[in-house]
Amino acid sequence: MNAPRATLIWQLPDWPNLQANDPALLPLLLDAREWLGRVRGAYSAAGLDPAAPATQDVWQQEALATSAIEGESLNPASVRSSVMRRLGLGEDQEAPRDERVDGLVAMLDEATRLHDQALDEARLCRWHAALFPSGYSGMTRIRVGQYRNHSDAMQIVSGLPGREVVHYTAPPSAQVANEMQRLLAWLAHTGAETADAPHQDGLVRAAIAHLWFESIHPFEDGNGRIGRAVVDLVLARDAGSPVRFISLSRQLLAERKAYYAALQQAQHGGSTDVSPWVMWFVRQLAAACQHACGLLDAAQQRSRFWVVHGAVALNARQYKVVQRLLDAGDGGFLGGLNAEKYMKLTGASKATATRDMAHLVEHGLLSVRGQGKATRYFVNVPGWDHAIDAGQGPPAQGS
Structure with missing residues (x-):
């Protein structure tokens, strides 16, 4: 009752x-x-x-x-x-x-x-x-x-x-x-x-x-x-x-x-x-x-990002992934981007994913941390630290 x-x-x-x-x-x-x-x-x-x-x-x-x-x-x-x-x-x-x-x-x-x-x-x-x-x-x-x-x-x-x-x-x-x-x-x-x-x-x-x-x-x-x-x-x-x-x-x-x-x-x-x-x-x-x-x-940070990088020629795969990272925000893309995640997001082969990401790094849209299998990529927005303590090395792989 x-x-x-x-x-x-x-x-x-x-x-x-x-x-x-x-x-x-x-x-x-x-x-x-x-x-x-x-x-x-x-x-x-x-x-x-x-x-x-x-x-x-x-x-x-x-x-x-x-x-x-x-x-x-x-x-x-x-x-x-x-x-x-x-x-x-x-x-x-x-x-x-x-x-x-x-x-x-x-x-x-x-x-x-x-x-x-x-x-x-x-x-x-x-x-x-x-x-x-x-x-x-x-x-x-x-x-x-x-x-x-x-x-x-x-x-x-x-x-x-x-x-x-x-x-x-x-x-x-x-x-x-x-x-x-x-x-x-x-x-x-x-x-x-x-x-x-x-x-x-x-x-x-x-x-x-x-x-x-x-x-x-x-x-x-x-x-x-x-x-x-x-x-x-x-x-x-x-x-x-x-x-x-x-x-x-x-x-x-x-x-x-x-x-x-x-x-x-x-x-x-x-x-x-x-x-x-x-x-x-x-x-x-x-x-x-x-x-x-x-x-x-x-939103203003995303707008400034494209003002800075808008002249870089991107294919549809690259634009989709970069926009996904921007939409996720600082630290929102858990564990950062790697080749496997790029392949899953775009349907690209591993060779294509590696080539696409290298191009994005070369032109400053992505930053890279770690080496070998621990390599992770992050959208390069000033002030975003992606919740990573620089003293502890690259982040663990996320989902």
């Missing part, structure tokens, strides 16, 4: 007057704002536009991660191709097309690109329908493009049949329309920036909106993905830009257990002062910005 739970947040007398009043929140907001400024500054300095490769990477991370949080694994090639289509860059003809992926990417795009348009029930229901084009969630037929209306309790449950653990129970379906009307009215009012609208920091608003939406759990399925798209919309409004600078879902996936725990703590905390949740959320936002800055720095 499950242990008794504290009063659910939506059962509190002052629900849904969610607040974040802890003074400890202020320095966290200042830190997150500083990191957001760094990310935007890095994008501006790099001259990146919404279709730049670095931006595509963020899109792909967001789509893959927001689904992975829910335990759904998407085909990365399908996601990449769908993002390319959405950004007007054509598509990968070899990638399998998936309507679910296209629907997810369309939702993520609309949440940011049309951030200045009203978020209403019709829009949320379009997002939901896009996520479930077949009308099914797995093998189960669900109510698509509409709020839930079943009489059974909407519960967040884990565990095997007969040993389930109920983590949270949402408001009854009969209350959902009214609950959502209040949430959407609050979002419109606090984001209007009019004289009578109460001032509230946009990052705090994003955190509260997500908790509020997840606490209502208005749909039969897809609430997590839609709830994170709501966050994207609020953050885009706050930035006044449709550019997706960061992948917050990637950070939430990395902290998935803590993410669920923080939500559940707020939903059972016995108070509508949800400062602990907001502070946790803001910390994750700052961490996502730090990661984005790292990605941008790596």
Whole structure:
């Protein structure tokens, strides 16, 4: 039997007057704002536009991660191709097309690109329908493009049949329309920036909106993905830009257990002062910005590499391998490159692989370490040490 739970947040007398009043929140907001400024500054300095490769990477991370949080694994090639289509860059003809992926990417795009348009029930229901084009969630037929209306309790449950653990129970379906009307009215009012609208920091608003939406759990399925798209919309409004600078879902996936725990703590905390949740959320936002800055720095390093070496004549095999090493990043290609790995990546013979790599070394695209069977090759980017301690000789062979 499950242990008794504290009063659910939506059962509190002052629900849904969610607040974040802890003074400890202020320095966290200042830190997150500083990191957001760094990310935007890095994008501006790099001259990146919404279709730049670095931006595509963020899109792909967001789509893959927001689904992975829910335990759904998407085909990365399908996601990449769908993002390319959405950004007007054509598509990968070899990638399998998936309507679910296209629907997810369309939702993520609309949440940011049309951030200045009203978020209403019709829009949320379009997002939901896009996520479930077949009308099914797995093998189960669900109510698509509409709020839930079943009489059974909407519960967040884990565990095997007969040993389930109920983590949270949402408001009854009969209350959902009214609950959502209040949430959407609050979002419109606090984001209007009019004289009578109460001032509230946009990052705090994003955190509260997500908790509020997840606490209502208005749909039969897809609430997590839609709830994170709501966050994207609020953050885009706050930035006044449709550019997706960061992948917050990637950070939430990395902290998935803590993410669920923080939500559940707020939903059972016995108070509508949800400062602990907001502070946790803001910390994750700052961490996502730090990661984005790292990605941008790596993207600029790759660009500088090709500026330096762009005049070197490369065959398709060589270009593919060098780009693979660059994409892996500093130390990302475990154990370095050798002839066997080159052959596996390109299908070349050993003689051709050896000749190709020698050419790359001669023209400075690769550096070489070790001798004989211990010879390893590394992409020659200034500042990259490939996680090798020079005093310990060449790295061991990796996979």
